[in-house]
Amino acid sequence: xxxxxxxxxxxxxxxxxxxxxxxxxxxxxxxxxxxxxxxxxxxxxxxxxxxxxxxxxxxxxxxxxxxxxxxxxxxxxxxxxxxxxxxxxxxxxxxxxxxxxxxxxxxxxxxxxxxxxxxxxxxxxxxxxxxxxxxxxxxxxxxxxxxxxxxxxxxxxxxxxxxxxxxxxxxxxxxxxxxxxxxxxxxxxxxxxxxxxxxxxxxxxxxxxxxxxxxxxxxxxxxxxxxxxxxxxxxxxxxxxxxxxxxxxxxxxxxxxxxxxxxx
Numbered sequence: 103x104x105x106x107x108x109x110x111x112x113x114x115x116x117x118x119x120x121x122x123x124x125x126x127x128x129x130x131x132x133x134x135x136x137x138x139x140x141x142x143x144x145x146x147x148x149x150x151x152x153x154x155x156x157x158x159x160x161x162x163x164x165x166x167x168x169x170x171x172x173x174x175x176x177x178x179x180x181x182x183x184x185x186x187x188x189x190x191x192x193x194x195x196x197x198x199x200x201x202x203x204x205x206x207x208x209x210x211x212x213x214x215x216x217x218x219x220x221x222x223x224x225x226x227x228x229x230x231x232x233x234x235x236x237x238x239x240x241x242x243x244x245x246x247x248x249x250x251x252x253x254x255x256x257x258x259x260x261x262x263x264x265x266x267x268x269x270x271x272x273x274x275x276x277x278x279x280x281x282x283x284x285x286x287x288x289x290x291x292x293x294x295x296x297x298x299x300x301x302x303x304x305x306x307x308x309x310x311x312x313x314x315x316x317x318x319x320x321x322x323x324x325x326x327x328x329x330x331x332x333x334x335x336x337x338x339x340x341x342x343x344x345x346x347x348x349x350x351x352x353x354x355x356x357x358x359x360x361x362x363x364x365x366x
Contacts, residue, residue: 106279106300107181107206110230113297114182117287118162122188126289126333127164133196137171138164140330140343142359143224146252146322150174150220156244158207158223163189165224166200176200177218179210181230208236210244217246224254225331225357228309229261229301232279238312245364251318253362257325257355261303266335267347275305288333306358318362326359327352 121127132138139147151173157166160178162185170176170193178200180186189202205213208231221241231237241251264271272280283298313320330343338348346352 106232109298109300111181111183113299114161114180115184116295116297117289117293118182118184118188120287120293120295121289122162124289124293126331129164132164132168133192137168139168140254142324142326142330142357143222143252143254146254146359146361147220147222153219154216155220155222156214156218158210158221158241159227159230160189160202161185163192163200163202165222166202167192167196167198169222170198170200171196174220177214177216178202179205179207179214181206207231207240208233210240214244216244218244218249219246220250220252221245222252226256228255228304232302234276234304234308234312235315238316238318241313242316242318242364245318247364247366249364250321251313251360251362251364254357254359256329257358258303258305259355260334267350272303274303276302276308309360313362317365319365320360320362322359322361324359325355326357327355329356 122129150169154175155169157176157178160166160180163178166176166178166189178189183204186202186204193200203214221244228234228237258274262270262272262274280301281298285296286293287295310320328340328344328346332339332345334347336348337345339345347354
């Protein structure tokens with residue numbers, strides 16, 4: 103617990119170069135004009151022209167900069183200083199006006215002094231945070247009155263399985279920190295990276311209660327039987343940006359999304 107920030111920062115710093123070069127992120131095609139955002143979040147975000155957006159856990163800024171291309175006023179935040187350095191370079195290269203801040207989400211209050219129309223965060227984010235109440239408090243702090251959280255995330259059922267999706271190996275609930283050492287990365291399994299990571303599982307009830315406690319009213323909630331990313335072993339492509347775990351078909355919930363409104 104004491105070392106989770108430095109441990110996870112190191113793990114994500116090690117990923118940056120491999121991710122920038124990977125087919126998974128396809129940075130060159132994205133630079134040429136394709137969006138990195140998926141239909142799930144695009145539909146929830148709606149027209150963001152002129153809107154101020156705080157993007158939490160933005161990695162190297164690809165989604166942040168996709169939003170900036172849609173004429174949103176974006177600030178991206180991430181724990182990894184290497185990822186933020188890459189995001190700033192991409193922002194400059196593309197002539198966009200996004201801003202980027204290096205910070206753990208749970209320590210952001212006090213480092214950034216403004217309010218936003220939208221807080222956005224997506225896919226593989228909250229598992230790196232030990233305290234969802236502090237996460238929700240941070241979201242509420244940065245939203246304007248009646249501002250919206252737009253959130254898409256892998257379903258907590260996914261994180262119960264072992265790497266091969268053969269058996270249930272982890273608790274659905276936030277029972278304890280999960281410490282793992284592995285090689286490669288989801289974007290390039292052959293990348294010459296060895297890293298240790300610390301994460302936590304968060305059930306849906308924990309998410310809902312944290313948002314409610316901090317004055318955020320859930321407006322929309324959906325579950326999906328596919329992932330927009332080919333990021334787990336044994337996946338089968340159904341359509342563009344639609345993948346399932348082949349051995350389980352459409353039996354598993356893969357992703358969920360929600361929007362929530364700041365009520366005061």
